[in-house]
Amino acid sequence: MKYSSLAIALTFLLCGLTPAQDGSVPAPGNLGGNEYPRISADQRVTFRLKAPEAKKVQVRGGAGLVKDALDLVKSDDGVWTGTTAPATGGFHYYWFVVDGVIVNDTARPTWFGWGRECSGIDVPEKDPKDGEFYAAKEVPRGEVRVNWYQSKVSGKLRRAHVYTPPAYDQQPQQRFPVLYLQHGAGENERGWVEQGRANFILDNLIATGKAVPMMAVVDTGYAVRPGSESAGPTSAFEEVMLTELIPLIDARYRTIADAEHRAMAGLSMGSGQTLSIAPKHPERFAWIGAMSGPPRKGFDVKTSFDGAFADAAAFNGRTKLLWLSAGTAEEEFHRHTLAMHEALTGAGIKNVFYSSPGTDHEWQTWRRSLHEFAQRLFKE
Amino acid sequence: MKYSSLAIALTFLLCGLTPAQDGSVPAPGNLGGNEYPRISADQRVTFRLKAPEAKKVQVRGGAGLVKDALDLVKSDDGVWTGTTAPATGGFHYYWFVVDGVIVNDTARPTWFGWGRECSGIDVPEKDPKDGEFYAAKEVPRGEVRVNWYQSKVSGKLRRAHVYTPPAYDQQPQQRFPVLYLQHGAGENERGWVEQGRANFILDNLIATGKAVPMMAVVDTGYAVRPGSESAGPTSAFEEVMLTELIPLIDARYRTIADAEHRAMAGLSMGSGQTLSIAPKHPERFAWIGAMSGPPRKGFDVKTSFDGAFADAAAFNGRTKLLWLSAGTAEEEFHRHTLAMHEALTGAGIKNVFYSSPGTDHEWQTWRRSLHEFAQRLFKE
Numbered sequence: 001m002k003y004s005s006l007a008i009a010l011t012f013l014l015c016g017l018t019p020a021q022d023g024s025v026p027a028p029g030n031l032g033g034n035e036y037p038r039i040s041a042d043q044r045v046t047f048r049l050k051a052p053e054a055k056k057v058q059v060r061g062g063a064g065l066v067k068d069a070l071d072l073v074k075s076d077d078g079v080w081t082g083t084t085a086p087a088t089g090g091f092h093y094y095w096f097v098v099d100g101v102i103v104n105d106t107a108r109p110t111w112f113g114w115g116r117e118c119s120g121i122d123v124p125e126k127d128p129k130d131g132e133f134y135a136a137k138e139v140p141r142g143e144v145r146v147n148w149y150q151s152k153v154s155g156k157l158r159r160a161h162v163y164t165p166p167a168y169d170q171q172p173q174q175r176f177p178v179l180y181l182q183h184g185a186g187e188n189e190r191g192w193v194e195q196g197r198a199n200f201i202l203d204n205l206i207a208t209g210k211a212v213p214m215m216a217v218v219d220t221g222y223a224v225r226p227g228s229e230s231a232g233p234t235s236a237f238e239e240v241m242l243t244e245l246i247p248l249i250d251a252r253y254r255t256i257a258d259a260e261h262r263a264m265a266g267l268s269m270g271s272g273q274t275l276s277i278a279p280k281h282p283e284r285f286a287w288i289g290a291m292s293g294p295p296r297k298g299f300d301v302k303t304s305f306d307g308a309f310a311d312a313a314a315f316n317g318r319t320k321l322l323w324l325s326a327g328t329a330e331e332e333f334h335r336h337t338l339a340m341h342e343a344l345t346g347a348g349i350k351n352v353f354y355s356s357p358g359t360d361h362e363w364q365t366w367r368r369s370l371h372e373f374a375q376r377l378f379k380e
Numbered sequence: 381m382k383y384s385s386l387a388i389a390l391t392f393l394l395c396g397l398t399p400a401q402d403g404s405v406p407a408p409g410n411l412g413g414n415e416y417p418r419i420s421a422d423q424r425v426t427f428r429l430k431a432p433e434a435k436k437v438q439v440r441g442g443a444g445l446v447k448d449a450l451d452l453v454k455s456d457d458g459v460w461t462g463t464t465a466p467a468t469g470g471f472h473y474y475w476f477v478v479d480g481v482i483v484n485d486t487a488r489p490t491w492f493g494w495g496r497e498c499s500g501i502d503v504p505e506k507d508p509k510d511g512e513f514y515a516a517k518e519v520p521r522g523e524v525r526v527n528w529y530q531s532k533v534s535g536k537l538r539r540a541h542v543y544t545p546p547a548y549d550q551q552p553q554q555r556f557p558v559l560y561l562q563h564g565a566g567e568n569e570r571g572w573v574e575q576g577r578a579n580f581i582l583d584n585l586i587a588t589g590k591a592v593p594m595m596a597v598v599d600t601g602y603a604v605r606p607g608s609e610s611a612g613p614t615s616a617f618e619e620v621m622l623t624e625l626i627p628l629i630d631a632r633y634r635t636i637a638d639a640e641h642r643a644m645a646g647l648s649m650g651s652g653q654t655l656s657i658a659p660k661h662p663e664r665f666a667w668i669g670a671m672s673g674p675p676r677k678g679f680d681v682k683t684s685f686d687g688a689f690a691d692a693a694a695f696n697g698r699t700k701l702l703w704l705s706a707g708t709a710e711e712e713f714h715r716h717t718l719a720m721h722e723a724l725t726g727a728g729i730k731n732v733f734y735s736s737p738g739t740d741h742e743w744q745t746w747r748r749s750l751h752e753f754a755q756r757l758f759k760e
Contacts, residue, residue, distance in 0.1 A: 032495045053435060053479035099433035103483050106496045115412045116486045117497065136528055136537050146524040148516060148579075157516050169632065172552055199528075252549070 027108075027121050034107035036081075043086040043123050047096070049105070052078025054098045059084075061094030062113075063330065063360035065121070069097070088329075089125035090364030091195045093118040111195050115186040120195070132204075133371050134197040139207035140166035144199050149248055153240045154223045160245060161189050162253065163199050163216040165206050175254045177261035177378040178215045179287075180241070181370070182270025192218040192370075195363045201371050211374045217249055221266070221273055234269070238277050242284065260320065263377055265289025267366045268333075279308035282318040287377055289323045291369040292361055294336035301347040312348035321376055322351040325369040327359035352376070407488075407501050414487035416461075423466040423503050427476070429485070432458025434478045439464075441474030442493075443710065443740035445501070449477070468709075469505035470744030471575045473498040491575050495566040500575070512584075513751050514577040519587035520546035524579050529628055533620045534603045540625060541569050542633065543579050543596040545586050555634045557641035557758040558595045559667075560621070561750070562650025572598040572750075575743045581751050591754045597629055601646070601653055614649070618657050622664065640700065643757055645669025647746040648713075659688035662698040667757055669703045671749040672741055674716035681727040692728035701756055702731040705749040707739035732756070 024038040024046060036048035047059050049072065057080040059070040065087045072080035093113045096103040104110055110117035125131035145162045167174060181198060183191035192198040198216055205211035223236040250257040264285045266274040271293020278285040295304055302310045309315055315322075322344070326337040334355065341353035354372045359365040404418040404426060416428035427439050429452065437460040439450040445467045452460035473493045476483040484490055490497035505511035525542045547554060561578060563571035572578040578596055585591035603616040630637040644665045646654040651673020658665040675684055682690045689695055695702075702724070706717040714735065721733035734752045739745040 049481070051479070051481045054481070055433060098478070098481060098483075099431070101429070101431045101434070101478060101483060102486050103478075103481060104490075104497065106482050109492075110484075110490050110497045112489075117484065117490045136530070138530060141528055144526040146526070146573075148521055150516070150518060193526075 028124070029109065029122070030107050031109065032107070036107060037105070037121060039121075039123060040083075043089065043126060044083050045087055045121060045123065046081060046083040047072065047094075047105070048079060048081045049096050049098070049103070050077075050079050051098050054080070056097075056099055058097045059094055060097055061118075062092045062362050064088035064090070064362040064364065065092035065094055065123075072096075087123045088359055088362065088364055089123050089131060090359070090362065090367060091120060091122045092362065093120050095119050112188045112190050113184075113186055113195070134201050134367050135204070136200050137204055137207075139203055141203050142166050142168065142199055142206075144193050147248070147252070149244070151223065151240055151244055153225060153236050153244060155226045156223075158219060158223075158240070158245075159189055160217055160219040160249070161193055162249065163193070163202060163218075164253070165202065165213040165215065167206075167213045168215070168254070172254075174213075175256045176213060176215045177263070178217055178249060178253075178255050179263040179265065179374070179377060180246075181216055181218050182221045182264070182266030182273050183218070184266075184268035184270055184293075188222075189218050189220045192216070196367055196370065198370055201367060202374060205371065205374055212378045214374070214378060215249075215253060215255065217245070219245055221270055234273065237273060241277065242281065246284065259284055259286040259318075261378060263287030263289065263321075265291065265323075265370075265373060266293065267291040267369070268293045268361065275305055279315070279319075279322075280306055286318065286320040287323075288319065288321065289325075289369070289373045290337075291325045291366050291373075292327065292330060292333045292337070294324070294326075294333065294340045296336075298336070299340040299343050301343050301349070309344065309347070309349055316348070316350050319350075320380075322349065323354070323373050323376065324351060325354040325356060325365070325372070327356040327361070327365035329358055329360040330362075330365065333361060408504070409489065409502070410487050411489065412487070416487060417485070417501060419501075419503055420463075423469065423506060424463050425467055425501060425503065426461060426463040427452065427474075427485070428459060428461045429476050429478070429483070430457075430459050431478050434460070436477075436479055438477045439474055440477055441498070442472045442742050444468035444470070444742040444744065445472035445474055445503075452476075467503045468739055468742060468744055469503050469511060470739075470742065470747060471500060471502045472742065473500050475499050492568045492570050493564075493566055493575070514581050514747050515584070516580050517584055517587075519583055521583050522546050522548065522579055522586075524573050527628070527632070529624070531603065531620055531624055533605060533616050533624060535606045536603075538599060538603075538620070538625075539569055540597055540599040540629070541573055542629065543573070543582060543598075544633070545582065545593040545595065547586075547593045548595070548634070552634075554593075555636045556593060556595045557643070558597060558629060558633075558635050559643040559645065559754070559757060560626075561596055561598045562601045562644070562646030562653050563598070564646075564648035564650055564673075568602070569598050569600045572596070576747055576750065578750055581747060582754060585751065585754055592758045594754070594758060595629075595633060595635065597625070599625055601650055614653065617653060621657065622661065626664065639664055639666040639698075641758060643667030643669065643701075645671065645703075645750075645753060646673065647671040647749070648673045648741065655685055659695070659699075659702075660686055666698065666700040667703075668699065668701065669705075669749070669753045670717075671705045671746050671753075672707065672710060672713045672717070674704070674706075674713065674720045676716075678716070679720040679723050681723050681729070689724065689727070689729055696728070696730050699730075700760075702729065703734070703753050703756065704731060705734040705736060705745070705752070707736040707741070707745035709738055709740040710742075710745065713741060 072082035105119040326334040452462035485499040706714040
């Protein structure tokens, strides 16, 4: 009995991708040789859960995989199955709901989103070429370095993840520009690497000379002063970022520690944080990226974000790049982002709008956004 | 609707530790301000799950927290609760079983064990002093660097985690010895950092001068040659380690690349791998640690491990340290480890046995083991 955990090893036969008669294959990365979930050639995902006693089982998850909920159907052996409509390529959160209880899929790793650990699946692109930019290719690879630091502001231990490009170790005299990347609501500092594959995207861009070698820093956007919980869960983030995180990174790494070599970008909630922090701190950031997170109540160029955009000439003079994006399938975000782009342009503020074809409020929009944004960074 | 994910942020009020009338507090690290699980002053853990439709709910998990299973009891509002006996301090895996379905606790992060993602909880020590050695203290901190590499042997992308001590970046001319640390069955390369807190243990030891500055490398012990699945899920690990991982680490980092400055240790399955690999490769490893993983069928000094221990004088001459450990509560492991220690000693082979008081086949045994073992490493 005591050796039972050793026996688990024997069950760990790694799966190949076994095609079924319908052409579906086990999802890449299934744990322990599990055959399900499976993905068909037309990007439909088939889920499976054994729950003989359950009365109702659904799959719920992120936009791009299931709209609202997918009802599973029970067979005589107590196994529930169901198949989605064709999904968007890229990463999707999902989970089962079994008679009202959230249940992760033991066949899959988890990713942190929705304020908790969620199952997830990366659906291969219909045209494999479309997935090459975030694939783990045989190019020189950077590292992701986990840095724990004690925040005096929040009183919490934080865990910044720092991407260093391949040149960082190879050229010990060189200093590098830094991109600060923020996740969305309910996610954390793991998001941009684990869901976003930011390290592979940057490795690939740097290897082909499409992006300059840069560092990227991903930390959680949540921070609260003890006793100020009512101010909201992100209320102390700006202070943590400006007075603790950036000084730590500039002290610990070979950064170029000026605004012209520092960018901030974020997705959804992180976009809101970027627009709130970066434009009003031109002494810190000259490069700004806002992905799928325009102002919720409309954008006014004179008054929004504490008037940071009110003076077009001043803004243009101190900002190297203001870059906005959204996916065409996240209609409300896309409409508001486009409206912001047009208002900025109308007011004479230079900015770029990137529209991700066919993607929703999902990581594929943000992988593509990073891929586009990073190619413009730190270039004159 | 589309902004619903933004709203999640507002629910994210971080919890303080709210004492209840019974003196229990929410477990440190509960997500989203959840009040449960709670931990009492005498280290009992109270779990809670809302599952109104369920007929039977249990908590199962690792040794040291629940023996076999804890049956939860349902109240009128559909909430199931139950309290364990006093638990061992330290990390424990757990999960709910709801009418036969494995359900993780959405109030907790997950850790990879048992071949899947599991809920987990770190129970504070009864005497806080006992937990100081693995606490995140205000000392100079090393980094954990995530390295992806493509294995030609297994055809898989692997993800080694590399601890570098604080001096690594501060003293760019210095080279460092390396400890290779292996996880147990059903775990992966995250185990030694996330469950084991190896980085904090080493930070604390190095800060107080109790250990020499060293690197640590943790990679998964699973590796199979494509087409050789029948040989077992770890069948290609030795080849990956010796021909790919060690050369990669020695090429990429400022290591001291000889046997006198390279150690291998592991827990449970990883102990078996260590004893199988390190003693027969004296050209690679002069320091060997076997934690909670003695030979299952008894140890014979002349024949076990391909006779690597058969010649005591030769073994003693080439080995700096052979170190064994087990917890007193993991009785079978402890008995076999003690027997191995005695057989080795009887045959004239120098070795050290460390017995962890009161701990079972659980991470607290291995945190303590690392803490003891690391203090002896790379010293004459």
